[in-house]
Amino acid sequence: MRIPFVDLKLQYQSIKSEIDSAIASVISDTAFIGGSSNKYITRFEKDFASFLNVTHVISCANGTDSIEILLEAYHIRTGDEVIVPALSWISTSEAVGRVGAKPVFVDVCKDTLLMDINKIEEAITPATKAIIPVHLYGNALDMEAIMKLAGKYKLIVIEDCAQAHQAAYNGKMTGTFGHAASFSFYPGKNLGAYGDAGCIATNSEEIAVTCRMIANHGQLEKHNHVMEGRNSRMDGIHAAVLSVKLNYLDEWNNKRIKNSELLSKLIDADKYSIPVVNQSAKHVFHLYVIRHAKRDALKKFLFEKGIETAIHYPNALPFLKAYSGFGYSPSSFPVAFSETQKLLSLPLFPELSHEQIQYIADSLNEFNP
Numbered sequence: 001m002r003i004p005f006v007d008l009k010l011q012y013q014s015i016k017s018e019i020d021s022a023i024a025s026v027i028s029d030t031a032f033i034g035g036s037s038n039k040y041i042t043r044f045e046k047d048f049a050s051f052l053n054v055t056h057v058i059s060c061a062n063g064t065d066s067i068e069i070l071l072e073a074y075h076i077r078t079g080d081e082v083i084v085p086a087l088s089w090i091s092t093s094e095a096v097g098r099v100g101a102k103p104v105f106v107d108v109c110k111d112t113l114l115m116d117i118n119k120i121e122e123a124i125t126p127a128t129k130a131i132i133p134v135h136l137y138g139n140a141l142d143m144e145a146i147m148k149l150a151g152k153y154k155l156i157v158i159e160d161c162a163q164a165h166q167a168a169y170n171g172k173m174t175g176t177f178g179h180a181a182s183f184s185f186y187p188g189k190n191l192g193a194y195g196d197a198g199c200i201a202t203n204s205e206e207i208a209v210t211c212r213m214i215a216n217h218g219q220l221e222k223h224n225h226v227m228e229g230r231n232s233r234m235d236g237i238h239a240a241v242l243s244v245k246l247n248y249l250d251e252w253n254n255k256r257i258k259n260s261e262l263l264s265k266l267i268d269a270d271k272y273s274i275p276v277v278n279q280s281a282k283h284v285f286h287l288y289v290i291r292h293a294k295r296d297a298l299k300k301f302l303f304e305k306g307i308e309t310a311i312h313y314p315n316a317l318p319f320l321k322a323y324s325g326f327g328y329s330p331s332s333f334p335v336a337f338s339e340t341q342k343l344l345s346l347p348l349f350p351e352l353s354h355e356q357i358q359y360i361a362d363s364l365n366e367f368n369p
């Protein structure tokens, strides 16, 4: 049996007529470029704001930009420090570096691989301006604890929700706890466009207006450039696709959750550590990550069985070449360092069949290095 890591074609086929007609309308309206006069953009921004129950959604070109634009809007710059988890996709720390500030890494928890909230306080210095919690793999961090700590030190909190559309903590959706949130709509994310796209969500009118200006050449109206900005607009086609797909997000996330429950039930838990879900968290399983000491041999074994897997991520952020200048050693972030040698992401998309899940679990249970 061949099981790909993701299969976006299956998803497209299930909603093909709606998607095709949404894209065709954008083309017939020549509504290609984002901006306040593009009805596809304004519609998606409204749809997603009401989905999240926030007052402002500002579309932009990708998730990485949404973090960088937010940092700029909060005037975070050279000399400032921003706390980020040691385990994430590089965008989280990269955006901090791009505005001239310093990313300060915090190790992750061994059970969930999420940022260790108990280690945030010791990373705070007089230069700390913000925290970027990442709801890694679709699992929600305890945002109540993070907001309490941020309040104590007057820090800005920007939630990185790139992997966590519709995740929740104590029934409240991720992206609605912090001062602002960043979302990616990269095609493979739980809510994905047909190319790069992202957005910012916030309840702050002031931050919303500033972000909207930064993302569109410093203008709110055409040719009235009140500041220097950049070009980070969402394309009309992506907004139209996202408006269609948003209606299915709940169904798709429920399928991801169901598939993860089945996998967790079938996989031999004595052989593998399987994802841990905190009682208070709604984990939307962007990724289903297991751990095994012989990870590389396991990956090869599964590949030979026809099962495609991936590694998120082979190196924790502090150990990337990009950060070699900081001179970290494995003992600086021991959990992130050791767990990245063991982790493996299994296929987990909504359209997986029961038979495929059974085959993945059987193959894992058969692995005997």
Ligand SMILES: *Cc1c(COP(=O)(O)O)cnc(C)c1O
Pocket (backbone or CB within 6 Å): 062, 063, 064, 065, 088, 089, 091, 092, 134, 160, 162, 163, 183, 184, 185, 186, 196, 197, 198
């Ligand atoms: C995907 C991702 C991003 C960035 O998204 P892009 O749209 O690819 O720029 C940021 N943070 C995390 C944790 C991600 O997984």
